[in-house]
Every structure is written in structure tokens, then in C-alpha cells.
Amino acid sequence: MPDQPDEAVPADKAIAEPDDAAPPEPPPVPVLREPRDGVPEPLTDPERLAALAEALGAGHGPVALDAERASGYRYSQRAYLVQLRRAGVGTALIDPIALPDLSTVGEAIGGAEWILHAAAQDLPCLAEVGMRPQRLFDTELAGRLLGVERVALGTMVEQHLGIGLEKGHSAADWSTRPLPYDWLIYAALDVELLIDLRNVLAEQLAAAGKTEWAEQEFEAVRVAAPNPPRAEPWRRTSGIHKLRNRRQLAIARALWVARDQYAGERDVAPGRVLPDSAIVDAARTEPARARDLGALPVFGGPRQRRQLDRWFAAIESARGLAEEDLPTTSGTNGDGMPTTSRWRERDPAAAARLAAVRAVIAALAETHRLLAQNLLASDVVRRVCWDPPDPVKEDTVRARLAELGARPWQIDLTSAALASALSPA
Numbered sequence: 001m002p003d004q005p006d007e008a009v010p011a012d013k014a015i016a017e018p019d020d021a022a023p024p025e026p027p028p029v030p031v032l033r034e035p036r037d038g039v040p041e042p043l044t045d046p047e048r049l050a051a052l053a054e055a056l057g058a059g060h061g062p063v064a065l066d067a068e069r070a071s072g073y074r075y076s077q078r079a080y081l082v083q084l085r086r087a088g089v090g091t092a093l094i095d096p097i098a099l100p101d102l103s104t105v106g107e108a109i110g111g112a113e114w115i116l117h118a119a120a121q122d123l124p125c126l127a128e129v130g131m132r133p134q135r136l137f138d139t140e141l142a143g144r145l146l147g148v149e150r151v152a153l154g155t156m157v158e159q160h161l162g163i164g165l166e167k168g169h170s171a172a173d174w175s176t177r178p179l180p181y182d183w184l185i186y187a188a189l190d191v192e193l194l195i196d197l198r199n200v201l202a203e204q205l206a207a208a209g210k211t212e213w214a215e216q217e218f219e220a221v222r223v224a225a226p227n228p229p230r231a232e233p234w235r236r237t238s239g240i241h242k243l244r245n246r247r248q249l250a251i252a253r254a255l256w257v258a259r260d261q262y263a264g265e266r267d268v269a270p271g272r273v274l275p276d277s278a279i280v281d282a283a284r285t286e287p288a289r290a291r292d293l294g295a296l297p298v299f300g301g302p303r304q305r306r307q308l309d310r311w312f313a314a315i316e317s318a319r320g321l322a323e324e325d326l327p328t329t330s331g332t333n334g335d336g337m338p339t340t341s342r343w344r345e346r347d348p349a350a351a352a353r354l355a356a357v358r359a360v361i362a363a364l365a366e367t368h369r370l371l372a373q374n375l376l377a378s379d380v381v382r383r384v385c386w387d388p389p390d391p392v393k394e395d396t397v398r399a400r401l402a403e404l405g406a407r408p409w410q411i412d413l414t415s416a417a418l419a420s421a422l423s424p425a
Contacts, residue, residue, distance in 0.1 A: 031164035035188045037090050042081065042179065044098035052092050053108040059088035062113035062137065064194035067122040068174040068187055075263045075270065079125040080174035085191040086112075093187060096129045097177070103130030113137055115198045117153045117190075119221050136222040139194060142201040145210050145217065147369035157193050160200045165189050208369070216407040217374075232327070238276040243283050246326035250318040252283040253327055258314040262307070274304070274311070282315065337386045347386075349424075354385040356421040364413060376414055380404045384418065394419040 043049050056063070063086045067079040082094040082102065086109075096102060114133035116122055118140040126132070143151040150156075154165045169186040176183075205211045230236070234256035243249050256279060263270040278298035287293040290312040294300050299308065330342050343351040358372075361381060365372040383404055389396035398415045406414075 029158055029162060029164045031166060032189065032192065033166040034185055035091055035192050039181070039184050039188050040091055040093050042093040042095040042184070044095045046099065049094065049099050049102070050104065052089075052094075053104045055089045056084070056086055056092075056105060057108040057110070059086040061087040062115050062195060062198065063109050064115045064191040064198075065122070065126070065131075066116065066187070066190040066194075067125050068172075069125060070173050070175040072171060072269050073173040073272070074175055075267045077125055078128060079122075081179065081187055082126070082129070082131075083187050083191045085194065087195070091188050091191060093184060097175075101130050102126075106131035109133075111135060115139065115194045117156075117194065119218075120224065123221070123224075124226060133222055136218045137198050137202070138218055138221060139197050139201055141217055141221065141374075142198075142205060142214055144371050144374045145214055146201070146204055146208060147371065149371065153190065157197055161193055161196055163193065165193070213407075213409045216409055220405075220407055237279055239280040240276075242280055244329075246323075246329060247318070248283045248286065249327045249329065250321055250325075251286060251315050252279055254314040254318040255279045255282060255311060258310060262310065274298070274307075278304075282311070286319075287312070287315065337383065340382060343386075350386050353388065353422055354382065357381055357385050357418060360417045360421045361414065364417060368413065376401075376406060376410055380406055385422070388422045392419055392422045392424075397422065 043052060063084055065085075066083040068081040068083075069077055070080055071077065079096045082096055083091065084094070084105070085091040094102060094105070109131075111134045113135040115137045117138070119136060119138040123133070139153070139156065140151045143156055148156065148159075150159075154167045158164050166189060167186060169183045172183055174183075179187075202211075205214050232253075234240075234253045237252055237256055240249075240252060243252060255274070259270050259274045259279070263273045266273070275298060278296070281296055282293060282299070285292075285296060287296065290308055293312050293315065294305060294308050298304055299311065304311070330338055330346075338346050340351075340354065343354060358381065361372050361376055364370075365375045368375065380401065384397070384400055389400045394416050397419045398411050401411045401415060401418075
């Protein structure tokens with residue numbers, strides 16, 4: 001049979017070349033739903049704790065650690081569960097409510113490297129139970145230095161190890177006793193793969209020439225002093241921007257302080273004692289009598305009615321303040337530096353410096369594949385812009401950055417560009 005001529009194929013019916021085909025769907029990531037060695041029972045008696053300390057001392061390699069708090073439920077930030085994992089030992093869970101002194105565990109670990117994810121969050125509560133690292137590796141911070149934007153533990157484990165973690169109880173009330181079994185699974189998985197993740201990240205830091213940067217950052221976290229109290233913590237009340245005069249701000253401050261004191265006495269998260277929205281509502285309304293306060297949403301509920309006298313007394317104390325004792329409408333950080341939203345009206349030159357420096361930091365961060373806040377902390381940026389050295393030269397900028405707590409690697413990368421950005425036009 002003779003060959004037939006090819007028929008024209010309409011463009012919308014054309015078959016795509018293989019190169020144009022959509023890429024195949026990646027295979028599903030295997031999910032680790034339980035620790036491979038099972039879920040250990042939390043330790044609650046001194047004898048078992050002593051045995052664990054002995055085993056940890058005989059183990060080898062770094063130690064993966066984590067702690068669970070009850071943020072959002074309790075006023076304190078104490079640990080309600082401590083998780084550890086070390087080669088030769090496996091995973092252990094410790095109940096620090098039953099065993100409040102874990103110094104023997106810390107001593108058994110000795111100079112071994114601690115591996116934590118977001119160490120700055122957990123080190124204070126671990127120090128409260130007698131555990132302080134001599135060496136530290138922070139997997140979240142390592143990810144940030146590598147330019148990773150999504151640094152949640154589950155995300156990083158999936159990205160770098162190709163394994164999904166069964167997660168879901170990070171916001172649980174860990175002061176609950178007994179702890180549900182599925183919560184213990186979650187807690188144990190938090191340390192199951194930390195050592196493996198640390199090893200991968202360490203290799204990537206070395207390949208990127210960032211090992212020294214990471215070591216300086218880890219050490220800064222390890223030796224950091226506790227954060228000083230905020231000068232005016234009540235100004236962080238959600239919705240406070242709705243208050244338009246100093247008397248309303250005074251009422252909000254008084255209610256915030258009364259709530260904080262009561263929450264501390266009961267060891268309950270302040271937001272569970274009285275929500276921010278109720279504080280702002282009362283400050284805007286300025287109720288003249290306790291019954292008027294009770295007529296507002298939230299305050300009329302059965303739980304709040306029992307505390308109505310407490311809240312109204314706070315309002316009355318604010319109402320009785322002299323004009324000179326009222327808070328200002330523009331907050332500062334306690335040392336005269338206003339919030340950046342006020343800079344343009346308070347000090348236009350400082351606002352211009354801030355814009356120039358932020359642009360420089362963003363460009364340098366992109367060049368070095370970093371997140372801007374990890375190249376130079378936002379508070380350092382604000383302070384050096386509000387109060388730059390005089391005269392502005394590279395060496396004086398270096399000294400000012402060091403004074404503000406910047407690490408040597410950060411100073412080396414930024415000082416020359418900042419000196420230029422801070423110089424008067």
C-alpha cells in the first residue's frame with residue numbers, strides 16, 4: 001500500500017514533545033509516626049533518673065534535647081517535659097514537675113554538644129532545672145544562616161532528610177497530667193532525628209563557608225543573659241492603637257498590670273484571665289460604675305463578674321492619676337528611642353538613616369544568602385540609626401556595632417556599608 005501524505009494536525013490537538021511534558025509528581029514523603037525504638041514512659045522517680053544520668057554519661061556523640069512548656073495556658077515558662085536522645089542511650093522523657101532538679105543529667109552530659117531547635121526558647125527553662133550546655137548547635141539558627149525561610153522542625157526534617165514527622169501538639173497544655181500517649185509520641189519525635197538533621201546542616205554550613213558564623217551565633221545564644229523586662233510591656237496589648245488619649249492609655253495600663261498580677265498568682269496565662277480585647281474595650285468606654293463595666297462584653301460573664309471589683313478598682317486608680325502621671329501617646333523603649341513609626345516626625349534625619357541602612361542590610365543579606373534579621377538584628381539596626389557614632393567612620397561603626405552586641409562576622413560584613421549609609425548626605 002503506498003504511503004499516505006501526513007495530515008496536518010491542528011495546533012490545539014498537537015502532542016507535546018517529551019521535553020514539554022509536565023514533570024512527574026514527586027513520590028510521597030514517608031512519614032515517621034512513632035519513634036523507631038518506641039515511646040518511653042516519662043521518668044518520675046529519682047532512681048530511674050540516676051540510671052538515666054549514668055547511661056548518658058556512658059553514651060557517645062552529641063545529645064539532642066527539647067523541652068515542652070505550657071505557653072498560652074500557664075503564666076510561667078517552666079518546662080513540663082524534657083526530651084533527650086543520645087547514641088548508645090536512645091530517647092528518654094523526663095517529667096520535671098516530679099523531678100525538678102535535673103542537674104545530675106546536665107553533669108552527666110558534660111562537655112558533649114547539645115543540639116536544640118530554636119535553642120533560645122528552651123535554654124531558660126532548662127537552666128531552671130539545672131541543665132546548662134557547654135557547647136551548642138541550634139538547627140533552626142543553622143537553617144536561617146543558610147537562607148532557609150521555613151525553619152519549623154518538621155519542614156526542615158522533610159526538606160533535608162526526606163522524612164515527614166507526625167506533628168500536631170505544639171500548642172498543647174503540657175501541664176496536663178497524665179500526658180496523653182499521642183502527646184508523648186509528638187515529644188519523642190522532636191528529638192528522634194535532630195542529630196541526623198544537625199549533621200546535614202553542618203555539612204551545608206561548611207560548604208557555604210559559614211561554619212565560623214554559625215559557631216559565633218550558637219555561642220551567643222548559649223551565653224546570652226536573660227532578656228531584661230520590657231520598659232512598658234503593657235503597650236504590646238493587642239488593639240491598643242485604638243486608644244486615642246492618655247487617660248484611655250492609663251486605664252489600659254492599669255488593667256494590664258492588675259491582670260498580670262492576678263495571672264502570676266494563679267499561674268495562668270494572662271490572656272486566659274482577661275483577653276486583650278476586653279482591656280481595650282474597657283479603656284475606650286471608660287465605665288463610670290462597676291455595673292457599667294459589667295455590662296460590657298466579657299466582663300458580664302460569670303467568671304469575670306467574680307473579679308469585677310478588681311478590674312473596676314484598676315480603672316478607678318487610672319482615673320485618679322494627675323495629668324503629668326499619664327502615659328504618653330507615643331511609646332519608647334525606655335531609653336528615649338521612640339517606635340520607628342514616630343521617627344519621621346520626631347527625627348527625619350534618623351528616619352532617613354534607617355531607610356538607607358535597611359536597604360543596605362537587605363542587599364547584603366541577599367548577596368550572602370541570609371535572612372536580613374540574621375545578618376544584623378533589627379534592634380541593633382534601629383539603635384545604630386537612632387544614635388550613630390560621631391564621627392561616622394568604619395572604625396567607629398565597628399565599635400558601635402560591637403557595643404550593641406553584633407558578632408564579629410556580622411561586623412566584618414556590614415561595617416563598611418553601614419558607615420556609608422549612616423554618613424550625612
